[in-house]
Amino acid sequence: MTSSSTTRLAITLVLSYAVVYVVKSLLKRDPPRSRSVALVVLGDIGRSPRMMYHAQSFAKHEFETYIIGYAGVKLPTSLLSLPRISILHIGTFPTFLSKLPFILVGPLKVIYQVLALTYTLTSKLQHTPEYIMVQNPPSIPTLAVVWAVSKWKGSKVIIDWHNLGYSILALKLGPKHPLVRIAEWFERKFGRKAFAHLFVTSAMKNLLEREFHLQGKREVLHDRPPESFHRSSAFESHQLFIDLRDDFSPLFSFFPKTEYPASTPFTRLERASSMYGTPQAIPDQETPAYRPDRPALLVSSTSWTADEDFSILLDSLSLYEKKAQHKAASTPENKLPKILMVITGKGPERDAYMKQFGQRQKVEKWEYVRCKSMWLSSENYSILLGSADLGISLHTSSSGVDLPMKVVDMFGCGLPVCALDFPCLDELVKDGVNGLVFRSAEQLSAQLESVLSGFPNSKLLRHLASSLHQESAKTPPAHYPPTHVEEDPSNIWTWTSWEVNWERVVLPLIATHAVLREDQL
């Protein structure tokens, strides 16, 4: 038998098997089970923080909660330890089929996803869920599958609009490409009607109401950090930097002298009596504290996708390096600090960009700046943000109406940011209050210079951080005046935790069956 007839036979077998299963399960009807929800994300579950937060909130409110998506990075224990959560993985597209010509792979992949998702939603759950919450994007084929399953099984659909799928495709193909037009039609057609729609910004809600004529309940659910996010204590930071020893080992010559476990590049044990204002200090015991000779720790977090241009960061660090070298030679008393730039996250463009960072560092003989990419566990990710001095966001929205989750994470950890400007950024970053907004590499480099002058006792850095240190809080920090857009109350600036925000916005939508605590009524 030739290899092409083997492939044909394999495809036919897989498809027939799946069709039989799907038809069999579709014929079996059982009414939706109240207080149950299936969360659908056609992506790596562990890299879909917002859907994981939704799952935790549903489960905490006693919903039987299924998360459907791809297996990938390790899920946080805060999620796995909850009762009533089941993770259902969708199989990935068989690799042997990926070798077929592109013209065949695209449609085959969509057919495969339709079958796999339909099969999971209709056969692998113990009961038909009362709600199906679907993340958009990706839109194709998820929105159509969820729509069809809900029609057949009677589940109510909640679309969680993170962004617009067709706008992401347009980044790659251009806005006028026929595939972009088809994707827009698809998103509009299958995204219009739902039991409820949630949006990450008011701007997205307004746009979709106007352009898509949405039907169903509609609420803005801004991203907010979970309650566990906080400014790290010196103890937590010290332990984290010890844990990251191997990651940091190639940079030892760049760091101040370090002797683990008594010191790390950023912290060291000190006699409690010599430390000022450390609440955990017990006289005469050695306690971790930040060392004054540490490099400034800058963090950016990303999925390394096309909508984030890391060459802006690269250019700005290169400019900073030049200024730092110049200052060290001309005015050593005003020396700028060294920078360790950590970029967390996984994604398609990581290797190419990190290569560029490495090359530039070598060619320009950097002395003041180093860059390191990392992937951390969820627990260590928030401790790193809570230990850092400044966050950097290069998020630009493909649709112009979504906001960077990473900045929300950073604010939750008391970390001010320098953020690249784009429409609707001001729903989150208040220039000069909780961060600084830049539009070019030159501007970012100038901001780094101002923010880090006098480090670790920089006045500007302290001023920006102080607006967030009032505990990433249950109440709006005093420095944050509400944004007065009176006709739309959802535009009023409030800073709460994810949990509080979710109970305020989502719980009332599903309240007929959810038990509301007295204080939520």
Ligand SMILES: Nc1nc2c(ncn2[C@@H]2O[C@H](COP(=O)(O)OP(=O)(O)O[C@H]3O[C@H](CO)[C@@H](O)[C@H](O)[C@@H]3O)[C@@H](O)[C@H]2O)c(=O)[nH]1
């Ligand atoms: N555990 C872990 N998570 C990480 C790490 N690095 C990044 N992340 C996760 O990856 C997110 C950043 O990924 P992006 O894809 O860059 O997200 P974004 O642009 O900031 O936000 C987008 O996604 C949100 C949620 O899906 C949307 O709500 C938002 O509007 C926007 O579209 C972070 O918020 C964090 O949850 C890491 O080392 N470890």
